[in-house]
Structures are given as C-alpha cells and as structure tokens.
Amino acid sequence: MNVVVCVKQIPDPATPGKLDPSTKTLVREGKLILDDSDAYGVEMALQLVDKAGGGEVTLVSMAPNNEVSGLRTALAMGAAKAILVSDDSLQGSDALGTAKVLAAAIKRAEPDLVMAATESTDGYTGTTPVQIAELLGLPSVTFAKHIEIADGKVKVDRQTEAGYDEVEVPLPALVTVTAGVVEPRYPSFKGIMAAKGKPVDEVTVADLGVDAGAVGWGGAGQQINDITAAEERQAGEIVEDEGDAHERIVAFLEQLKVI
Amino acid sequence: MAIENVWVHAEAAEGKVRPGSLELLTKAREIGSNVTAFYAGDDDVSAIAGQLGQFGAKQVLAVDAAGALVGVPLASALAEKIKGGDAPDLIMFASTYDGRDTAGRLSAKLDRTVLTNASGLEVEGDTVTISHQVFGGSTIVKAGFTGEKPWMVIVRPKTFVAEAGGEGSAEVVNLEVPDTGATNTAKVLQRHVEETTGPKLDEAAVVVSGGRGLGEQEKYSMIEDLAKLLKGAAGASRAIVDAGWVPYSHQVGQTGKTVKPDVYIACGISGATQHLVGMKGAKNIIAINKDKEAPIFSIADLGIVGDVHKVLPKLIEALKAKG
C-alpha cells in the first residue's frame, strides 16, 4: 500500500511570528521545521504501510526556497521519498491555490491513501485537505482519531461534537488526522543518516502543469487589507498563595455573584 | 450591488439548531435582505425549520445525505444550484467538523476562495471584510475577497451573539444530490455519544479547566468537583487530552472549543497561545499556577501563584461549606 502524507514546513512556532508589513503575510525566512501536526500523519502512514506488509510512504510538501529541513525530519522517521514543490510564483497562494499544487503533486505518486493533518499550526485553515480530495475526486474523512485498514477499506473513528462516528470509506481516499491519533516516533540516529540519501524530487508549478494564474498572489481570491494589534487584556491582581488563596477566589466569585 | 442573498450552513443536534448556526443566522439577517439556510443531517428538517425561521431564514435547502458524511452530498447539491444560476452573495459556515468539510468541498467545486477562522465580519457596500486572529490572538489581520461571488467564509464560534428576530417557519426546499462518483463514499456506520452531565462546555456560565499541572489523571476529579459546585462545565488543555486523561470533547482552544463564560478558572494551565484563543473572551479569568511567570497570568483578572493540590481542595471545601 502506498501512502502520501502532506507535510507542511513552517517557521518554528517557538520563535515569535512576524508579518511582513509590505506583503502582509507571514515571514517565512530562515530554517523551516516539520509542522508538529503533520508528525502524526507521518507516523500513522508508516504504521499502516508496515501493517499492510508492503508499499511506501511518500511525502508531499509545498514550501519556499527549496526548503527540505522539515522533509528530512519526516524522512528520518521512515518515509521513503519526497516531492517538494518550490516556486517563487507560489508566494501568496491561498488554501485553494495550495490545494491545486498539492493535488497535482500527489497525483504523481498514485497513492492508495492520502493523509494530512486536520489543520496546520501556522495557517490553520483546515480546508486544504478537503479541497485536495475534491480536486483529486477522492472521498475524504476528516478529524480521524483512530484508523484501521482492511479489505481495501479505511475505517476511521471521526471526532464529532458529541463523541465520535465510526466511518468507513473505500480506498483510494484522503484522511486527516488529529493530534494524538498515534505517538510519533523520534527519528533514530540511523534514520537521520539514512534520510540524507533519500530522494527528494523538486518540482515547479510548470512541471506539475498547474495553471500559473491559479496560484500565488494573482490566483488568491483574497487580499489582506489591514493588520492591527488586538486589544490587550489587562492582567489583574496576582496573589501568592499563603494558604488562604481559596478565600480570595471565594470573595472574587461572590463579588461576581457566581455564588 | 450590496450583499443581498446570504446562505448559512445550519447544523442541528437532537432536534435543535446548534448555537453556532443561530449566531450566523443572526449576523446574516443583519447584513443581507434574504437569508437562506442549508442543511443535511440526522434530524428531520421539518423539526428545525421553525427555529431557523425564528432566526431569520426564509428558506431552508434540505439535502438527504443518506448516511454519508454530509460534506460531499451537501456541497454537491449546493454547487449544482449555484451553477444553475441561483447563486448567493455570501455563504457562511461555522468552524465545525461538517462546516469545514462542506466549505472545503464547495470551494473546490466552485473554484472560489474560502476565508477561514473569521472572528469578525464587516460589510461595507459591496465589500466583505473578515477579521482573523494570528499569533495567539495578539494580532488581527483583516482580509477581503477579491474574486467572484459567491464569497465563502468560515466563522469561529461565539463571534456573534444569537438573537431571534425572524417570523414564521423557514420554507423547506429539498435539493437533489447529483452524481458525485467516488467522492461520496464515506459512510457513517455508527455514532457514539460521550455521556456528559451538567451544562455544555461552550454554553456554560462558568468553566473550570485543568492542565498538565494537575500532575496525574486522577486529580482531574478536582476540576469536575469544582465545576459541579459552580454549576459549570469542566474543560481541559490539549496537553491532558493528548495524554488521554480526558476526552477531546473537553478541550478548550484553537483546535478545541471556544468558550466565553462569565468566569473561566484555569488550573495548572500554562497559557499557550493556542489555549488562550479559546478562552480569552471570558468575562473574568481566574488562574492558579505555581509558576508566577506563566503566560496565563498576563490575562488573568485574579492570578493565584500556588499549588493546585493545595488551593483546589481548600476551595472545594469552602464552597461545600457554603452549600
């Protein structure tokens, strides 16, 4: 069974984010890392391929400046190869534009199953994967918290407002996973060394045959008009507990007429 | 041309329209002259048509998902209607499981952008501008549509306040699902409902949440006890949901629920930006954390620098004593 995992490479969320005042987009400079949200998809895919007893995991990523750091992390976890779409013309793409590019790249790998995260850490539109599924003519199941594959079908426990649904879908299909669906492994030293030699196929928009007008700033159906600082919530009173802090809380709740 | 026709995704549970859908209908009524709801789900549409009407929908487009996940059948039926010439100016969805599925499918079918995570929406003449929080809510980005209509937006819960204001029941119009080929093959085999008692997390006036600072799963009972005493709901940070201490339905934050209670009590929660976006709309925030540098204190009205294992038992006792 062949699985494609969409992995986003993002600026380290631990370092404070910046917006470029002229282009009004996130500054994506410096080294990018594997989005934590996608580590779950990579792990899940590796386990499913393992259970199926054959096949491989291919990564697909769209990132600026031929960035591969995040891909190397996922390759070190055990993925076999990667397709990287990097092209200056992609800057400013919206979720649908991104989906068009990713869908074209995924097609190349002819997967039985496509995996992505329910939402990325930096963009969190949560729509890219479903758009990809639609463009590829695939069924999709989002918000998977458990996945099993048998007899050419994927069985998913899908998170809902009230609990979860058991959903079944025939392959090929696209599934998005939530954090916690599996515990991602740490790349081993051997894995890290092996990752260096694994193939990363770098392609451009033209290589993929995607309409240049559909991506980048021109293809995006949105524009950013303004960026402002949010109204800050003021910190109130901070009290060190001297054994009587609960009384302060009770008094506060009484004042608010909660009790 | 102004925004006239607005379509709103209606979701329901147990015969009642979800609060998030009512919030959208209220806003839709304010900005458009003609509001239409669309619905696919387990509940019989006739049961919710009355409520949809009360909140301003003149019509409800009903789609029979026939046991499939609703995204594909619902989006396909809408796309067919829109391509047939009956297109609205704006289509609104809530940031829910099915809302995102449907919006994503429809966006690709119509080749239209969908703006997501809106926490505000303004209409001026023929422009629609949405606000969107980035960097944990510290920065607000305002974005508008540039492409052709219909425009699509996914709105975060609690962005608008739901208020009834329509008349009569929404007229039910059934839409056929066109042939959707392989895409419409995700079938729901069974639904599992996790039992909850007390008020719902996103509707409760008081929310008490616990985080990793509780130390171990068993200690979450303190959170539940306190929530019960305050007639509130028990929430959680993602750290303890991922750890399997509590079900996901308790999670507050970017990938969990958005809550706006009168009082939010954060116990042993550091205050990561992804947690803050889900609760900083609370009217009052109380935080208990042993680290006085914890970011949660920067937004707390009352911050207690202390050990949850000492403060919470005493607080629970004191509230019990008050009866």
Ligand SMILES: Cc1cc2nc3c(=O)[nH]c(=O)nc-3n(C[C@H](O)[C@H](O)[C@H](O)COP(=O)(O)OP(=O)(O)OC[C@H]3O[C@@H](n4cnc5c(N)ncnc54)[C@H](O)[C@@H]3O)c2cc1C
């Ligand atoms: C894409 C993405 C989405 C996310 N979505 C969410 C989300 O929806 N909701 C969410 O909550 N998180 C979310 N997170 C995770 C978030 O970044 C944090 O990791 C998480 O909120 C931390 O949970 P915590 O505060 O319980 O744990 P920690 O950050 O580990 O904090 C524990 C706190 O407890 C305090 N403490 C320890 N012992 C005690 C004690 N005895 N008494 C009092 N205090 C004590 C510590 O000082 C510390 O501040 C998301 C992350 C990503 C990347």
Ligand SMILES: Nc1ncnc2c1ncn2[C@@H]1O[C@H](COP(=O)(O)O)[C@@H](O)[C@H]1O
């Ligand atoms: N540029 C990208 N490259 C690879 N995968 C992506 C990219 N953008 C989005 N995805 C996938 O789609 C998921 C949801 O992204 P988003 O729509 O940004 O919330 C991500 O977690 C990834 O799995």
